[in-house]
Amino acid sequence: MKLLHTADWHLGQILRGYGRAEEQREAMAQVVGIAGEEQADVMVVAGDVFDTGNPPVEAQELYFETLVQLRRQCPRMEIVVVAGNHDAAGRLEAPREVLRFVDVHVVGNVKWKNGQMETAGRLVKVSNREGVRVGSVLAVSYPTARCLPAMNDEDGERRLPRMVARLYQEMAERTRGEWEPWPLVVTGHLHVRGGEESPGAERGILIGGEDAAPVTVFPPEAAYVALGHLHKAQRMDGERLQYSGSLIPLSATEAGYEHGVTVVEIAGRTVVSRRRVLRRGTGFFRIPERGFLPWGEVEGALAGLGGGMPFAQVKLRREGLPVGYREELDAMAERAGVRLVEVKLEETERGKSAGFGERVTELQPGELFRRAFFDKHGKEPEERHRKVFERVKEEVEA
Numbered sequence: 001m002k003l004l005h006t007a008d009w010h011l012g013q014i015l016r017g018y019g020r021a022e023e024q025r026e027a028m029a030q031v032v033g034i035a036g037e038e039q040a041d042v043m044v045v046a047g048d049v050f051d052t053g054n055p056p057v058e059a060q061e062l063y064f065e066t067l068v069q070l071r072r073q074c075p076r077m078e079i080v081v082v083a084g085n086h087d088a089a090g091r092l093e094a095p096r097e098v099l100r101f102v103d104v105h106v107v108g109n110v111k112w113k114n115g116q117m118e119t120a121g122r123l124v125k126v127s128n129r130e131g132v133r134v135g136s137v138l139a140v141s142y143p144t145a146r147c148l149p150a151m152n153d154e155d156g157e158r159r160l161p162r163m164v165a166r167l168y169q170e171m172a173e174r175t176r177g178e179w180e181p182w183p184l185v186v187t188g189h190l191h192v193r194g195g196e197e198s199p200g201a202e203r204g205i206l207i208g209g210e211d212a213a214p215v216t217v218f219p220p221e222a223a224y225v226a227l228g229h230l231h232k233a234q235r236m237d238g239e240r241l242q243y244s245g246s247l248i249p250l251s252a253t254e255a256g257y258e259h260g261v262t263v264v265e266i267a268g269r270t271v272v273s274r275r276r277v278l279r280r281g282t283g284f285f286r287i288p289e290r291g292f293l294p295w296g297e298v299e300g301a302l303a304g305l306g307g308g309m310p311f312a313q314v315k316l317r318r319e320g321l322p323v324g325y326r327e328e329l330d331a332m333a334e335r336a337g338v339r340l341v342e343v344k345l346e347e348t349e350r351g352k353s354a355g356f357g358e359r360v361t362e363l364q365p366g367e368l369f370r371r372a373f374f375d376k377h378g379k380e381p382e383e384r385h386r387k388v389f390e391r392v393k394e395e396v397e398a
């Protein structure tokens with residue numbers, strides 16, 4: 001079975017006020033081109049098709065146009081689209097009956113009826129171009145709390161990962177007759193433990209306080225797990241679990257990633273995969289790549305980024321920053337034709353934000369307030385600020 005694995009399109013994204021429509025159009029055209037070259041048996045879009053639950057018209061048009069182009073390029077390829085946490089699952093699913101006529105299988109939230117999990121439409125049978133059955137895709141969307149089976153008391157501490165595991169187990173069990181003995185691909189949209197996050201890009205899920213599931217939540221029978229949610233393409237458990245990653249940098253932290261889609265060939269339990277990297281039409285820079293830039297060098301650095309309205313994150317040394325630097329920086333960016341998406345100031349020892357090895361939940365509210373105040377204003381809060389904070393905190397706690 002040959003699989004084209006993609007995810008996290010986030011169509012309709014607006015980054016700091018800047019629309020991404022043009023970049024996303026370019027990315028989708030490349031995906032269609034790759035699909036045409038690869039002629040896979042099945043394509044999986046593993047969630048977060050859209051950036052928001054109510055995407056702009058332009059984004060919806062791009063989605064449907066892409067499906068049409070894919071179908072033109074690959075008349076025999078099954079297309080499986082699953083909802084991610086950014087998608088409104090019901091809205092994504094609404095046109096599913098129409099899309100099924102063109103072998104596009106759209107799958108939203110897992111539903112339960114009288115204590116029974118509904119599995120209709122989740123198992124997509126895959127054949128090759130000669131019409132010979134080669135495998136299956138078991139499509140499971142982002143597991144919202146309502147998608148999960150009822151809890152048992154014995155589940156105890158780690159109950160969320162256990163419930164997700166049970167969801168997958170039951171789904172695989174109930175559809176076993178349809179996928180055995182062919183290779184099984186399952187989809188997932190969640191944070192698997194050990195996966196590398198892009199800070200600021202993905203909303204923390206799994207659900208609630210427990211934010212990652214172990215690789216063992218997926219059925220052992222699955223030859224391949226096509227994941228979405230983390231925007232950095234990565235492999236886990238050999239090549240068996242993979243995130244295909246986003247198609248363009250969706251935040252400054254993703255600027256250095258190699259964005260693309262993953263081509264997977266599965267024979268029995270053997271998985272061989274390779275990446276097809278997308279060209280990036282619009283630049284996305286971090287200035288400087290490492291460390292922090294002195295104020296005097298900013299203008300030159302912005303001017304050196306070249307044309308094409310690139311995006312940039314600028315990291316500044318605190319020392320020597322003029323009052324009102326922010327307005328000046330915006331003016332410089334405008335002159336240089338650069339779209340500023342983030343401005344970061346060098347951290348000082350006292351103003352350090354929660355870093356690695358430090359959990360926000362382990363910090364006292366007063367300490368968090370102090371750090372946030374310092375980050376915003378570059379100085380310690382005064383007594384009057386602390387008093388207001390304490391009063392608000394008491395009201396909230398009451």
Ligand SMILES: [Mn+2]
Nearest residue numbers: 048084085229
């Ligand atoms: Mn997601």
